[in-house]
Amino acid sequence: MEVKVGDSPGTSWIQAGSKVGVVVGADWELRVRPHIDVPHLMFLLAYAADQSGWKDVKANFEQEDELFAAVASGFSWHATWAVERGLLRGYRRYEERRADIRGRILFGEHLARSGGLPLPVHVAFDDFTVDVLENRMLRTATQLLLRLPRVTGDTRLRLLRLRAIFDEVDPLTDWRGVTAPKISRLNQRYAAALRLAELILASASISSNPGDVGSTTFVFDMNKVFEDFVTAAFRNSMRTFGGEVRSQSQTHSLDEAAILTLKPDLAWWVGGACHSVLDAKYKPILDGVMRNGDAYQMLAYMTAYGLPRGYLVYARDSGVEPRVHTVRNSGQQIVVATLDVTEDPDNLLAQVDQLASAVASDLSPALTHAA
Numbered sequence: 001m002e003v004k005v006g007d008s009p010g011t012s013w014i015q016a017g018s019k020v021g022v023v024v025g026a027d028w029e030l031r032v033r034p035h036i037d038v039p040h041l042m043f044l045l046a047y048a049a050d051q052s053g054w055k056d057v058k059a060n061f062e063q064e065d066e067l068f069a070a071v072a073s074g075f076s077w078h079a080t081w082a083v084e085r086g087l088l089r090g091y092r093r094y095e096e097r098r099a100d101i102r103g104r105i106l107f108g109e110h111l112a113r114s115g116g117l118p119l120p121v122h123v124a125f126d127d128f129t130v131d132v133l134e135n136r137m138l139r140t141a142t143q144l145l146l147r148l149p150r151v152t153g154d155t156r157l158r159l160l161r162l163r164a165i166f167d168e169v170d171p172l173t174d175w176r177g178v179t180a181p182k183i184s185r186l187n188q189r190y191a192a193a194l195r196l197a198e199l200i201l202a203s204a205s206i207s208s209n210p211g212d213v214g215s216t217t218f219v220f221d222m223n224k225v226f227e228d229f230v231t232a233a234f235r236n237s238m239r240t241f242g243g244e245v246r247s248q249s250q251t252h253s254l255d256e257a258a259i260l261t262l263k264p265d266l267a268w269w270v271g272g273a274c275h276s277v278l279d280a281k282y283k284p285i286l287d288g289v290m291r292n293g294d295a296y297q298m299l300a301y302m303t304a305y306g307l308p309r310g311y312l313v314y315a316r317d318s319g320v321e322p323r324v325h326t327v328r329n330s331g332q333q334i335v336v337a338t339l340d341v342t343e344d345p346d347n348l349l350a351q352v353d354q355l356a357s358a359v360a361s362d363l364s365p366a367l368t369h370a371a
Helices: 038-049 054-058 067-083 107-114 133-147 153-165 188-203 222-241 292-305 345-361 365-370
Strands: 002-005 012-015 019-024 029-032 090-098 121-129 204-207 215-221 244-247 266-270 273-285 309-317 323-326 333-338
Touching: 019 067, 038 067, 038 188, 038 222, 038 345, 067 133, 067 153, 067 188, 067 215, 133 153, 133 188, 133 215, 188 204, 188 215, 215 222, 222 244, 222 266, 222 273, 222 345, 273 292, 292 309, 292 333, 309 345, 333 345
Parallel strands: 273 309, 309 333
Antiparallel strands: 002 012, 019 029, 019 215, 090 121, 204 215, 244 266, 266 273, 323 333
């Protein structure tokens, strides 16, 4: 997002970039809406998080036409369903100083910290508690959603009820990078709510530093949303053809000294060799011509990896069919492909299957069969 000083005193021009969502201050609110409608955006998010259960995660979004309201509504439904039969419990390990002895005494810690006093004693013990990571994630996500405006009606009532249910659960103090535990038979009913909680925790932040204006943000980077979706969907489609799909691979550089490192979004490897590279771009091609910078980037990838063909995958395009640009003198080809994110999920996934087939066709039939 770019902010420039406006023509009049005290005014500014704000130009949205790739991020969508809401930023809320003490007496102001800024919202950036995505170009695609909410159900399609939520499909991209849900599929990237869970390719097998995205239909369950996506439920309850169709009735909302605003991004934040959709996330809050969907989360409140799934979290409420998850805890209807009671909170999940599990063993959690604690190490603390106590006036009484519980569990095992940590003699080394006690001697180092007690200063010769018998109490308090440093102990370690396991407790069967509701204060497990699953509940802590749901409680923290609930609190973050309640801090933001326009959570009204039934959604707010469900969130308030959830906050009361999670009253004995400690919220996460730092949720950056937190991911849900592996889904098992024990926490299966939490699966959809945890997927949404991950999205909320990854997209929300609170600023309350001394001297600063406190603010709360809930923002998605559409570049990353599209890249994550393409990575998950392409990897799933390529299972038919074997090999390995690597994301953000850094095995090659453009120069011999390995100073000009390269990191294509996706690379398809077969038999220990890279046979294709792809780069995902959440950009529209409205004039039928790809961006020069994108072409130069892909040419660098193909040169470093010694490939005759590379794929630029865009989210929207004024054209209908993929176009192939042949590089002068080298004969290398840059394929411009499109995944129309405004299509229904089944049609969009079918487009990814077509892309996978095109990539696999670049490999010789013998190698494809061997893979």
